[in-house]
Amino acid sequence: MGNRLRVRLLFLLTGLLIGLSGQLHAQTTYSITGLVTDAKNGEPVPFASVALVGKRVGTITDEKGRYTLRTNVLSDSLVVSSMGYANTRRAIDKERITQAIDVQLPMSAGTALQEVVVRAGENPAFRVLRQVRKNRSLNDRNRLKAYEYDSYQKTEIALSHLTDRMRQSMLFRKINQAMSQVDSIVDKEGNRLLPLLVSESVTHTYFRTGPQRRREDVRKTRIRGVAVDDAGLSSQLLGGTSLISQNFYDNYIPILGKDFASPIGENWRNWYEFFLADTTQLGDHICYEIQFDPKRPEDLAFTGKAWIDTTTFALCEIEAHIGSRANLNYVRELTIEQELEPTVDSSGSAGWLPVGLKMSADLTGVGKQSLGMRAQVTLRNSNIVVNKPKPILFYEQPIEPNDTVATTNEAYWGTVQRTLAGPDSLNKTDQKARMMIEKLREVPAVRTAEAIGQIAVTGFLKVGGFDLGPYPYLFAVNTVEGLRTRIGFRTNEEFSRHLVFRGYLAYGTLDKEFKYGGEADYLISRQHWTQLGVRMSYDLERLGLTPELIGGNRLFYALSRFGRYRGAYQSMQKEVFFVTEPVKGVLLRATVGSRTFDPLFPYEYRLNPELGDQSPVRSSIDDAYWSIEARLARKEKYIMDGNERITLGTKRAPVLTIRYTRGMTGLGSDFNYNRLTVRAQQTLRLGPLGRMTYLLSAGYTPSALPAPLLFPHIGNPTPLLTTNTFNRMQFYEFVSDRFVAMHMQHKFEGFLFNRLPGIRKLNWRLVANADMLWGTMSEKNQNVESSKPMPNGMRPIRFGHLDPSIPYVELGYGIDNIFKIFRVQAVHRLTYLEPGPNNIPTNRFVIKAAASISF
Known part of the structure; x- marks a missing residue:
């Protein structure tokens, strides 16, 4: 039952507004064009990868180094990468519908790759994966005696996949009357979303191995949502970080009460097909890019990519998807993204800890035309301290959220966004969602639906x-x-x-x-x-x-x-x-x-x-x-x-x-x-x-x-x-x-x-x-x-x-x-x-x- 209350919250929000619908408005399409060249000689770089940071939206340059990227949603920057060059980011002006961004790529530092021996008839990805398991004891976070860190977490929940029949319901018509004509939020697939919740939280997490203990202190929460408030149950459900702290070195990853086979777990060969795609640079690390797909789409397994450091064979980054064909109810799609970085203490021992995490889920009811829900949790960890364990009784002490957890403090959140959250803090779309939620809560029919939903669940x-x-x-x-x-x-x-x-x-x-x-x-x-x-x-x-x-x-x-x-x-x-x-x-x-x-x-x-x-x-x-x-x-x-x-x-x-x-x-x-x-x-x-x-x-x-x-x-x-x-x-x-x-x-x-x-x-x-x-x-x-x-x-x-x-x-x-x-x-x-x-x-x-x- 480890995440049941989080799941209960998602179903509560769905049950409360089972007939809700947003308005249909003209869809905005953004266009970014540009030229990618070699920073040293000015020559065009063909077939370079151009992508929005934090989004699964991208394209490649043509043979003349030019690109055109069209999208329904923007991030704050784009990243350009190509073999032999260092990854380069450029800022995006979100207020402009069309813009041109040229990028000059500098040469990479030229880190030498370890030799990969390919045996006749063997998939070349297998050798890399064997090294991942061999070096697990050096890279897995569980090798650390203890670690602690500050976490910023942002949670967003919205209704999606609203059918025409839903939009004609009495409840929807009352909501539409209360919402202005400019109230519209669109996801990257072009679906109109009706926001139900936007929350931020700051926690400090302590973890110890031998014996294994964990403690989370919820320092601050800020929640705007339908049927939830800043205090009590909501701040605890949405303030913890355990929902998206999966360790892919484990053989099985628990998600929604099910155990999914890890693509780098001990039984990787029994569950997956692999393809060694390329090497690429992620920050300071040169990585193997390995693509993986389940052997049987119905199995509890992932589809996605993993980036493995070429020198330490540590997991640097992973993007794992669960598709609609998996034997998992009420899930159209679920994605887990993790970025990991090595940590070093005074003795020089290291283990890799996640510093950036994201989980997004597209949930649905029974039937292909049922109401949907889009949920996304983003986590940023920093101020990491390793191998300084606390006494056992420190972890055993029950935690009660402080009475000031949910009190308003805009200055505090301003500091958090500058020092802890960074680009993952509330953006203009999130601010717009908060305003739409405030309008929703003023609709009498919504307040009635809240009460009905509370009765149904509690x-x-x-x-x-x-x-x-x-x-x-x-x-x-x-x-x-x-x-x-x-x-x-x-x-x-x-x-x-x-x-x-x-x-x-x-x-x-x-x-x-x-x-x-x-x-x-x-x-x-x-x-x-x-x-x-x-x-x-x-x-x-x-x-x-x-x-x-x-x-x-x-x-x-x-x-x-x-x-x-x-x-x-x-x-x-x-x-x-x-x-x-x-x-x-x-x-x-x-x-x-x-x-x-x-x-x-x-x-x-x-x-x-x-x-x-x-x-x-x-x-x-x-x-x-x-x-x-x-x-x-x-x-x-x-x-x-x-x-x-x-x-x-x-x-x-x-x-x-x-x-x-x-x-x-x-x-x-x-x-x-x-x-x-x-x-x-x-x-x-x-x-x-x-x-x-x-x-x-x-x-x-x-x-x-x-x-x-x-x-x-x-x-x-x-x-x-x-x-x-x-x-x-x-x-x-x-x-x-x-x-x-x-x-x-x-x-x-x-x-x-x-x-x-x-x-x-x-x-x-x-x-x-x-x-x-x-x-x-x-x-x-x-x-x-x-x-x-x-x-x-x-x-x-x-x-x-x-x-x-x-x-x-x-x-x-x-x-x-x-x-x-x-x-x-x-x-x-x-x-x-x-x-x-x-x-x-x-x-x-x-x-x-x-x-x-x-x-």
């Missing part, structure tokens, strides 16, 4: 200091409550930056009962995420499907309230808790609470199990307890969204949770007991084989308890596929007092289907899963369950238990990314095929479906 509607929602819980229909209606709220940072209230009220038309919940938290410290809270609720729950047990899966919890409500019980729960993070990645929680269990299904348990059927029985349970929990996520990243902390996931590290619970009659509980639970989850990157996610959990209680206080395992008999549940197990079919469960899911991406003719064009992806459970219930806990008929003549439910020598096993396989949204998966139940103790039939095989949006 689930809440912001009204001053309150957020109303979440909307998935608004309605439900089930056999116990009938039509259930729920309204809820939470306070945000406008209400208070320390005190947070949450609450809801629900009512069922069939049971005619009100349910409610409330919580009050006091945020003591954001720096160490320390809070004290109290909560209380009275509601209808389903055995084994409490929010705690399903791990916060909000959608699954909401859907579980529909249909036949088996295993229903009423519960009153009260808790006081304290949470703190003394060290980054170590979250501690202490809780004292009580809860009741009042079943609405036939259930009784024995108060004196040793008496057998002569024992008095009871159906309700009063539980009181205290617990301590430690959550270890050493490489987890997170950001603050007002008073909420949102995790961005961990990088190649598991998340481990350990909890001990002690039930005590002294607190009002019916039972004294001990319970220990452990949970670990992680996503593993397996290169060309895709990604594997596992969830491993275990629990143990040595105490004699009724089944609801043990471990009911989470079944899912619904038609919807849900990960981390047992999709062929019935609700509360099995209960254990000790267990180990494993959920594994593997996404092969396009590993297999990209190689099958006819199928590879569909961009389908193979998925597989294995869900296993080892558990048992001790004889003393089995004796707690009553089988004697109840006074109303009904037999009480008896919960099934597992044979410790036979695991419960489910295996599944299916196709993901059908129409970029749907997943269909077959699930086989391989064990425990006979009807359970309540004569509930089992189904060995089922096909389930799910829908999700992912790249």
